Amino acid sequence: MKDIMRVKCLISAEVESLLNQQIKKEAQSSAIYLAMASWCDRNGFDGSSTYFFKQAEEERHHQLKFFKYVLDMGGTSISPDITGLKIEYNSFREVFEDALDQEVSVTQSIKSIAARCHKEQDYVTLEFLNWFLKEQREEEYKARRALELFEVIGEEGTGRWQIDKHVGDIKYNSEA
Amino acid sequence: MQIIEAIFPEITLEEVFTTTSGAIYQSDKESCWYIDFAGKVARFDYRSLLKLKKAIYNIDIEALLLKNTKSADLEIVFICACDHCYVLTTLEIIAMKELLQGTFAMLELNHIIQDRLYRLAF
Numbered sequence: 318m319k320d321i322m323r324v325k326c327l328i329s330a331e332v333e334s335l336l337n338q339q340i341k342k343e344a345q346s347s348a349i350y351l352a353m354a355s356w357c358d359r360n361g362f363d364g365s366s367t368y369f370f371k372q373a374e375e376e377r378h379h380q381l382k383f384f385k386y387v388l389d390m391g392g393t394s395i396s397p398d399i400t401g402l403k404i405e406y407n408s409f410r411e412v413f414e415d416a417l418d419q420e421v422s423v424t425q426s427i428k429s430i431a432a433r434c435h436k437e438q439d440y441v442t443l444e445f446l447n448w449f450l451k452e453q454r455e456e457e458y459k460a461r462r463a464l465e466l467f468e469v470i471g472e473e474g475t476g477r478w479q480i481d482k483h484v485g486d487i488k489y490n491s492e493a
Numbered sequence: 494m495q496i497i498e499a500i501f502p503e504i505t506l507e508e509v510f511t512t513t514s515g516a517i518y519q520s521d522k523e524s525c526w527y528i529d530f531a532g533k534v535a536r537f538d539y540r541s542l543l544k545l546k547k548a549i550y551n552i553d554i555e556a557l558l559l560k561n562t563k564s565a566d567l568e569i570v571f572i573c574a575c576d577h578c579y580v581l582t583t584l585e586i587i588a589m590k591e592l593l594q595g596t597f598a599m600l601e602l603n604h605i606i607q608d609r610l611y612r613l614a615f
Contacts, residue, residue: 318507319521320607322600325539393543 326391332442333392335430336383341397342426343380346419347373348399353412355404357481362409364481368463372416379449386445409477410467417460424453455489462487497527497534510595514588517596530592531585535577544572546597549590557583 328336354369387394406412427449434443466480497506497518506518506527515530525538528545537545548570557568568586570579581589 318509318519318603319524320600320604321519321521321524321539323604323607324524 328387328390328392328439328442329437332430332433332437332439333387333390335433336387336392336442337395337397339426339430340380340383340387340394341399342423343376343383344397345399346423347376347380348402349419350376350416352402352404353406353416356406356412357409360409362477362481365409365412365484368484369412369416379452382449386442390441409480410464410472413460413464413467417457417464420453420456420460424450424457427453454491458489458491459487497529500534510592510599512588512592512595514585515592517592526596528592530589531579531581533577537575537577541572541575544575545570546593548572549586549593552586552590554583554587554590557586 326333350369350373354366354373357363357366357369384394384396403415406415427446431443431446431450434440434446463484466483470476470479470483472480498504504520505522506520509517509519509526511517515528518527518529519525520527523536525536526542528535528537552568552570557566566582568581568583570581570586570589572578579585579589
């Protein structure tokens, strides 16, 4: 009997469903960053607003990468609906705390897809995920460094203004 | 299977899975499946079969069984961009789910056999 399922689609139904969940997660991330950019802009933090706009675009790019991959492998990509976004934050610091939380949860989610790929010996998807695992190093580094500015500079006096000014300068240059 | 082969003599079918209430056959030549269930034979291609699986798996059977309203005990399973639709009672849904679960288990098994025996051997 011909293996029609395999001929039509390279990835398994489980991996496809996990990748679709990830598409949703990336879309959610992008929307959250946009909400953060909006909050920062409204509260006079121009530098941070620009930083979050850029992050939102990056997350959208990640989402499309996953989206395209599922289609290329013969699967069905599902365009997700995003609801229930937080639009108000209690403090400038809370925005960055949430941003780091978001990145940690994305890393965790990619790790769990990789674990599934190992189990199924789906090395094709695993190779695709490597780019994202490396990207998460940068994302988490940037989010952590941004939050650390609150400790290094402090929020007193013109502290928040200073933090806002320096957020855009955070770069990750590791060659490793 | 004889009925389908009598209707379509040019098609060679292989049985994928059979239960007392229905059966699913595969046609290698056409890369599709024939589902003999609820009194009719319907042809499903790869996408449609997956959509049927999703539609049936998404039905909350427990909720149907616990429902005590006077509405009819029927579910309409409509699959987008597919020629067929099913109007099934709760018992038929359970039977259909069993048939599909068995079918997908067999297809998975076939995939493993193909991988291990043929793809690695050559």
